[in-house]
Amino acid sequence: MNSDVVRILDGNMFVVSAGNGDFEPSPSFPTGLFTLDIRHLSTWVLTVDGKRLSALSMDQPRYFEAKFVLVPGEPTLYVDSDVSIIRRRDITRSMCESLTVLNHGIDPVDLVVRVEVGCDFADLFEVKNAEPKKGERSTRIEDGRLCHHVRWDTFQRSTVISASTPAEIDEHGFTFRVHVEPDGSWGTDLHVETIGPNGRDVRTNLQGQAGRSKPQVRNELQDWLDLAPQLISENDLLELTYQRSLVDLAALRFRPLTSGAARAQADDQYRLPAAGLPWFMTIFGRDSILTSLQALPFAPQLANATLRLLAATQAVALDNFRDAEPGKILHEFRYGLTAASGEQPHTPYYGTADATTLFVVLLDEYARWTGDTALVQNLEHQTRAALAWIDEYGDVLGNGYIGYQRRNERTGLENQCWKDSPDAISYRDGRIPDVPRSTCELQGYAYDAKLRGARLARTVWDDPAYADRLERSADELKRRFNRDFWVADGSYFAIALAADGSQVDALSSNIGHLLWSGIVDADKADAVAGHLMGPRLFSGWGIRTLAEHEARYNPIGYHTGTVWPFDNSFIAWGLRRYGYRQEAARVGAGILDAANFFRGRLPEAFAGYDRQLTGYPVEYPTACSPQAWSTGAPLLLLRVMLGLQPQDGDLAVDPELPSEFGRLELRNLPGSWGRKDLTFEVG
Template sequence: MTAWNADTEAAATESGAMTVVEGSSFCISSGTGDIAADGGTNGAFYQDTRIISRWVLRINDSLREPLGAQRPESYRAVFVGRARWPGGRFDSPLVVRQERHVGPGLQDDITLENYSSEPVDCDIELLLDADQADLFDVKGGRVAKSATVNRTVREGELVLEAVRNGQRRGTAIRARGAFATESSLRFRASIPARGQWSTSIIVVPLINGEPPAEPFTEATRPQHRTGARRHRDWEQAVPRITVTDSNVQNVLDRSQRDLGSLRIFDSHHRDRAAVAAGAPWFMALFGRDSLISSYMSLMVDPGLATGTLQTLAGLQGKVVDPDSEEEPGRIPHEVRLGITAGLSLGGTAYYGTADATPLFVSLLGELSRWGLTDDVIDALLPHADRAMEWIEEYGDRDGDGFVEYQRPNPHGLINQGWKDSWDGINFADGRIAEPPIALCEVQAYVYAAYVGRSRLARCAGDAATERHWAAKAAALKRAFNDRFWLPDKGYFALALDKDKTPVDSCTSNMGHCLWTGIADADKAPAVAARLMEPDMFTGWGIRTLASTMGAYNPVSYHNGSVWPHDTALVATGLMRYGFVEEASRVASALFSAASHFDGRLPELFCGFDHTEFPGPVPYPTACSPQAWAAAAPVQLARILLRFDPDFTRGVVHLAPILPDSMGDFRAENVHLGHARVVVEARDHEGLLTGLPDRLEMIREPRPPLDQDLAVGEPVQGS
């Protein structure tokens, strides 16, 4: 079984590797386009199974000389190389173009161009294999050798199948003009002078002998597939952003493209898009990651949040199962389709997370402020209520009012918050905290869930339910500020451990408490100041753990690194409580960091101070693109605009505080309810065009403490 607590990081890929992705399918190859038999984690993957493990093109008994590789779209790559001329002619005029499309399988269009004035005959061989290994095993370097791959050649098609744990997975590979063997496709090409030769390699995955609904075919050009059309439609539908600062422009443009590439679609609801966690290894639905990513992407497309909620609702827990950690009302942590994953999860879904369930409710409450239609909310409301029941019946294990976690099996995640590495929760002196553990940010998310459910009740005219959840929110806030506050340190404890002892390390988690509003107003200044101290703020972002703590390691996964999504949520919290200068500094730092990653923020980077190196130091196994890293710049833009719609009150706040270096900002086609509005800002002046009649623009930031709840408690804001 997969040891979940040892499998939270991404696996390393080859330096210079090319990754193309569409939905949950992806392909990792070398920069030449080849996939070597011993390529480690390289391969083409469909439904968490490696359908191609070897893909090596040889022309005239030689590999290609690589000339370049490009990725025009997330799902398409183009490789250019030079092939050996028969007899070994120097400076060969044979150019190889290879265009790869990934989706429900793979299609490679290969063209040989002869720039010589004489014809040439070429022997072409594509060496192939498909080990049908599970993604978890590939990622962890645990590929089993026991399964026998059956190789069948029929009517020019090579079929590679293996039976693993009772399920038959296979790959069918064909090409026009090919002679198929049990390990290759071979061609003999006669290319005229100044002419060319081409073929298309079609790869079709098989599950128990059946192909996917829309496989690649010779009859349909790959750019006409559903996946390619979805990508083009996304490009047309998202906001068109113009910013004077070219770096910010580049970062936001790239974020939008990456979010589009990380969408996955429910096979039973093909118009329903959810957000996968990240490429390549986490192209799957993750409760926490997908919910937070879609929250931070609201200004790009609120539909991502809707689709994520609807998809997760269909997977909500129904029974108690200690193996998968499913419980009634619980929102899953991760959904996988591979065989080994299914064994380790106790099914296709694993539920071991403490935070996805309250985040589900809080996001639904937030969407009501963005004009989500009543019919969608009404359909999701029963799921929100089941989630609330989980919080109180299963999440709060000992009845103390706080949600704790402790895995009930030996293979689940030891830590079940966003810092889910085995050593991610520790005291100031470096000691590991022991479960059951109640994390500070989980209580903040529960608070946001109570507030969100109260808001939903208010929208429905249900005063009694509104007051009930508002009172729960107020009670939790009082208890949290009493038990988690460390007056001698001036910040909130990371957690309470098994003995209810505060875990006293200084971490970024407390910034999430500002984000949701659970922190008392009188404690917020101390928290803000502590987050901006040099041992927390690197100049590129906020460290996960202060450099003065015992477990600090700038090159660790969770104990001193910088995670862009985490930093963006901290900045959101700072802005919420009115720390405008601090929030702006953090936002500007993260935009600056992005410029060192060619505009694409990775999952995380190392926690070295900005004075130590010319730029942020990459973390070696970080996912890129990764959903909440891609969404972080969108959230930063929103907080700098102080753009805060609220259909429940009929207002939208726009009170920009853009840094001078950013210049003018304009976003056309921003979704707001059923309308598309234009958001413009310069310095501290903002303008909204196309606003629905029912909304009034307010040129002031939304007050951090909103007295509209029945008990006068603050509500979740941006």
């Protein structure tokens, strides 16, 4: 994305435009107004007397609104226009745009103000893959409104645009003939409604209530911020990053429509984060779980919402098209035309090998932090089903390890771990292993899930026999894992085992997740930490996804050498778990330093170039931003560096902070202990 791209969002409705507020279809990026995976506006271009407008300034007071100050014509060295235009946009009730034309001259002016409109109703997958667009489209003018419509079988969407002042309306837009006196102004409001099959706004259908007004959305944001702990630091950039993380998490929250049970639970109190703008503005099991883990000390309500929703949509039967198996937690849920037509399996799709174990991890961590054992009781059946899935279906090769092989050979995902690009899992020499394959971090998650499930069984469900079985199974998994995945000639763990049991021996960041899960034997931890902090993996900003000198290493490869902030946050947590306090703080400091170059908003990924080479983190060219688990990364890193850990109903604190943090206060930290204020002195 270019730096002049403007993004506003509210849950899974978003607008991506140029710096002057215009947008037209782009061959490489999803510009336009999207909601529930459909582009309801593909063209929205403002002209005055046939001239495009140039931006003098752009401001985004909040994530759901933007203001543009514009002048007609191309930008020049000197701006001396008699006319300027103020363009205000928000997406609190669908999309609203307010236009104000100002006459700064000494004479009256007569102007032709034109808004060019186009609606292609492209599915997000059609945009991403440059595919032909499905459905029958029609346009009509009715009761002073411009109405666009698409229909494919039972799938229907409409875009209805109206203006608050008289206009000449044609199939391609609105024309206003305007007279403005000297020092005068003219204005109009344009309203864009995104309509579903029953004639109501699609987000009203989703939420079961009318759209929210701008004051309501402002109040929601303020309520969200008021609930979160307050961070006060001598380091202004740390404060900025913390605040930006909280605001971006608020922006990404939405109420997904998945089933009657889930909808009943997904009320105002239970909204979970969409994965990331622009491609992933929907529920992703893995992303929502990991983001909720990152944010748990600061916004535990996200974990509550995520657990309830994922439990309500847990698979109960085999479904090859959706890669569903009993007990499995969903990967992705989509609402667009490709999902409705059956071209894509995302209604929902279960093709992930890690969300099911991570669901158990989140439930236990949530209970330990909040003391909410009622939720653990309510989700006992779903949690047992998730734990049963590990051995009954997750072990695809029958070798005692979680692996993956898609059931849906046509449109299912081949790589079903978090590094899901085709070249992400490789041998040292660059060869790609056949599937099924078992990546190392999946085994760590399974080990952790079994131990945490055992704790819940013993302390909440009163089933010590079940707890004993889970613990024995976890111990055996750890023993075999440290034997089978250990690359003896490199002193690190293989990224995966291939279908034939051979080690896929590339050195990768995955080994850091093993520390987080606790599956690494103590006598191997020093070597793992040494690799993570060594020059092949650690760039100075963070830990690369793949080590330098591996055959497929590429500093701008999506999963083959870039630095992912979320990845680093869990690696830091793992380093801290094994006692590598300074190393964890070094990772945290590097990622937070990088955040300063992105105005506090960490992107999905940035390049793996050495810090000494570039002097600044180079953003990955198509990175999502904001992205949920990158937004959550500073929160988890802060927890790690402060040494915050729930312990027997109280909070243990053991800080290891960089000297540049200075004095730091964290006020109103929630947990089973109520609320606590913490103060830290560094240096």
